[in-house]
Amino acid sequence: MPARFKDLALDARDHQALADWWCTALGYTRRQDTGEEWPAEWPVPIHDPAGQGPLIWINPVPEAKTVKNRMHLDVWGVPEEMEALGATLVRRRDDEIDWSVMTDPEGNEFCVFEEER
Template sequence: METTLQLTIDCADPRRLVEFWSEALGYIPEPAPGGHATWREYWAAMGVPEEELPPGAGESPESIVDPAGQGPRVWFQQVPEPKTAKNRVHLDLKVGGGRDVPLAVRTQRVSATVERLVAAGAGVLRIMDEPDMEYYAAVLHDPEGNEFCVV
């Protein structure tokens, strides 16, 4: 049996995170299958009772996919409670190119990505600048406070 990976992120506003993480990962909002206009329409056609769907669920995309088909699907699951503690699992956006790339180039790549994501709604928690270790990275949070790194 084949195992596939889907990343699920609990959130208050799936639409906002679809927009942010599409920008961050270069993904696209996942279209509803089978020619349906919305996921809600698709779920209704599949026989999901209306009372099982929260208000607004499926009216706009709640998941994103890699247009190249390489990365995992990311689903933003609406939950009522807010985030209250540090993530135990986080994403690393690896944009620097690794240790074979000069530190100055990696720093520029990370900095450019951080600027782009801050403009999209991220916040910077800290910069990890360790020139003696030939290391540069940033810890950010998405619009709902979920931490991730840019390395």
Template sequence: MIDCREPSRLVAFWAEALRYRPQPPPDGHPTWRDWYLSVGIPGEELGEGDCADRLEDPTGAGPRIWFQPVPETKTVKNRLHIDLKVGGGRGVPVVERRSRVDAEVARLTALGARVLGSMDDPDNGYYSAQLADPEGNEFCVV
């Protein structure tokens, strides 16, 4: 579960970032909004839209993620930190890993992420970038 102000915004971002997909609503319900109403959540608490607030791994291997709406914005350090491992690990030359990380950073910033910094330590064979999602949650690309 990830707390957020705008679940639909983060569902769209993280679906692309993780190569996940929005989780379909339970059987018999055309939208998540319809399902929430069916279990007694008042419509005024749901806001606008279809309330799509969950992601799933299309392969079924990764965890499902629920984006829980909360009234406050992020104000302190994350309690959860995701590392997107795209570089290939230490068995891949650091020059190649840097290229892979930079390409992923470019893809993610085009989706709405913001670059916070990087760690470039070629002597120790390390390269990574720290980013923030559209609501400011930090994550790394390594």
């Protein structure tokens, strides 16, 4: 086996704000590896406090997103609730796809799968 999955990484111009947004959306919290102050310019690691989801690093970058993601997150959720948090609906679930395509506040695409109720 040449590799094992470690973490996910997501680029953002305002990585602090986007880390907060994804924490709210996923129920994640910021993870600090040490008791020291985490410098604001460093990437922000966020994690699932229940230990179910992967660690996600929100990395600062100077450029805005300009093209479609080649990799994206799939989440369980309710598109309308994601919109209320600031996500943008790109395509609603329909007869052709079983998920809604959305973007986070910085334009990163993700798919929302609605759990059966």
